[in-house]
Amino acid sequence: MIVGARQGKLSGLRQLVAKAMARELTGFLVPGLDIAHAWGLDVEAAGVRLVASPRHASVLLVVGDISPALRNAAAVIYAQMARPRALLVLGTDDLSPLPSADVTAELSQHGLIDGIAQLRIAFAEGAFRPEVADFDAPMLHVRVEYTCPMHPEVVQDEPGSCPKCGMTLEPREVSANDVDTHPHETHDHHNESHGHQHESHDHPHEAHGHHHETHSHQHQAHEHQPVDQGASVEYTCPMHPEVVQDEPGSCPKCGMTLEPRKAQNSQAHAHASLDHSEMDHGDMDHSEMDHGGMDHGEMDHSGMDHGDHAFMSMIDVTKDLPRSSDGLPMDWIDVPFGPFFPGLPSGLLLTLTLDGDTVAGSSARTLAENVALLHHSALEPHSFVARLSNLEPLAPLAYRLLACQAMENAAGIKTTAVAAHGRVGALERERITSHLGWLALFGQQMGFDWLLRRAASLQLKFQHANYQQIMALKPDIVSLIKRLRRTPLLKSRNAGIGRLAQDNVLRGPVARAVGINNDARSTNPVYTSLGFKAISRDSGDSLARLQVRLDEISQSLALIDATGAIEPPEPANIGSATGAGEALVETPRGAAHLQLTLENGRVVTAQLETPSTRHLTLIDALIEQQSLGDALLAVGSLDLSPWEIRQ
């Protein structure tokens, strides 16, 4: 049995269909492929084909503990999935507001394979049920608000007219709670809170300004009537407002189909606006071309009584629309990318204001934010180290090392040379793993399937490899890099994209790709004794970042070769030391800095600075006026980790 079964009796034919579904499971991954790889999971090898759109998925696969904001976003994804749909959860039991999991398993490849086997059985037996439950969650609820088609900043809860132009405000639906938690298609959620059981599910959100005017009119008139309940409906021609009749039909003057509207006494006033908003979208460019030479600002619009005129000038209609860089007014739409968008770091919510295919503005934030470092209480060294390494699933060892070093510095303990070498080996192995994980994600983003698969499979091999295994994998890395150098289109896809100037915000490979020699390893005596020299490039674009990371993979291999050992850091026994200390570790994404104070052997204060927190602020300037594909690639090339971002 599965919770999200489709309604129907499991008859003979449906049994066959259910068996086919059980064989062909398609999955939507929460929080994302990068995290699944970091946990050592290979979902496709386990038999679930991953898809990019929740509509195409039959399984929602949740991997590991995720923040409440991500769970809310996952609930919206779940609501968009077509029935029958199932929920497979690995390694966490806190799911609210998602429904209870159909199958839970432990967080490992073995658990995944087990879980999928159980899920296939559940699907074959329970894909159809005579009675099905609706899925409801607070974030799926909507409320209606009213906004002016021409002045998006005018928003109110009651119907009325716009204080700026007098046009009637149009209803639109927005989420009943926080709009920002919508991960995927804000305007178009599969919503079952209305209790519909028929095939055409409702999708209540239109939180962005993407108007298909004609549809919404039909919609208002025929199915939904969010505001017009009780009012009688009359029909009028969009071009000839004087034509009004009670029955549907066509206009006697121009033959157009009459449009329904609610009858009102002050009708000319109320409805002229609807008609215009419909007309203006097609003609906007036009008006701009015809009247481009006129100085609109100087014209006295306030003297015109828009509301009472049946005709409204196109200049008026478009004058407040935002202008693209080419001067043409277009409808701008806000489109969410994330937090589970394929190819972007999972947990990152990127909202792009799109002007056609061009990014006119953006906002980026993380929904993956982890718990505070200290819960207002002192922590034992071991639990502090564990907390810090759990903070960042994409680079747990680096943060573990950071915590250990800061505590040792605070307690005044020196590590042995052997241990220090082992730590270098472990950190460099993690750098290789992390860079390969980024390569896989970057390959996915570029639609470069081979790179996605190759890098991911190498990443899984490197994850827990010992010294000998790593040396045996060296030829694979060499051939991967060689192949990438020869790949056509790769250079032209990345050259000049996401170009950054030298800036002291930058850290890690992003900084080294603009020629800033910022590498915490350069000042570390163990590294200098191994002959370490930071790699840098100077073009500062996506291509340079790719090259720096590829070079660093080779460099890390050489460093591991030189140290000859891999020893994950263990917290030293600090006894009941008291003092302050700090540490700086070059994580795969750049230098992270931790400052802490110890009191009687317990951590009482801690302050963490991470590279991704800094890099998040770059996004807006980086992608403005870029085309959508380039903008996403530029964000991807930064290798942000939403998990380590401290807001």
Next chain:
Amino acid sequence: MTTALILLLLAVGAYLVAVIEAWTTSGRWRLTAPITAGIALLGRESIVPRKSDRVFFEVAPVLLLISALIAATVLPLTPDLIITDLATGALFINAALVYVLVALLMAGWGPDGAYAMIGGWRFLGQLIAYAMLIVMPVTAVAMRAESLLTTQIVASQADLWNILYQPLGFVLFFVAAMALAFLPPFDLTTANSELAGGVEAEYSGVRLAVFRLGRLVLVITLATTTVVFYLGGWQGPWLPPWAWSAIKILAVTALMLLAGRALPRIREADLLNLCWKLGIPLALLNIFVVGLLILVWP
């Protein structure tokens, strides 16, 4: 009778394309996968987004399938196995395939979703890039055959296949055909990692099944067109004509599906640049060279 046979062959072809496509993405041969995947899709809900433009949303997948089918009617698999040997066959293929654009635009506009809409408009941009590179190489092919009859075009390659006679035209046509079928690296309109499926993103259940079937038939139709125009159609030694057609079509299909896996997706601006600044001059050169060849070596 011929019509039924060709429809059956197209169905088999679509099935084989699906098998090959599954192999290119997973590296495994699973002969039952297209069938079980199809059944699974049919058993799932087919959601209609609430504010959709219902007509566009419903018509788009069907139109995609139909336009690919109609183009296939003028393609000969053997000298006799052709639904209608139109006097304007080579042009007719073009005319039929234009509806692919219409279908994708409708699929983009229909569901009232941002990803789909951007995907639809992107394909319009893509058309501007590939359209000339379909028509101009076909012109050179028709010049050599001195006919637009597709059977005549195959017959004209009896001595030397067009892939050798006009290799440049073949490369241009092949690339343009891949762009027309929105196969990677030209999958700007469905880009998973940019538009979460784009024009396909909002379709589910039976409508998605029709959409995917339309895409498969489109790929097989374009592969057949390539074979007819450049690889000598049914011609070949030892084996019967239908076998040669089948082998060549499947080989071209596999090549089309494999090429994109080893490449990153092309940028829209780069695609337009390449097609206009490089592709069209090369296509003109191709027409000129073929013209010369026809004159000096009739």
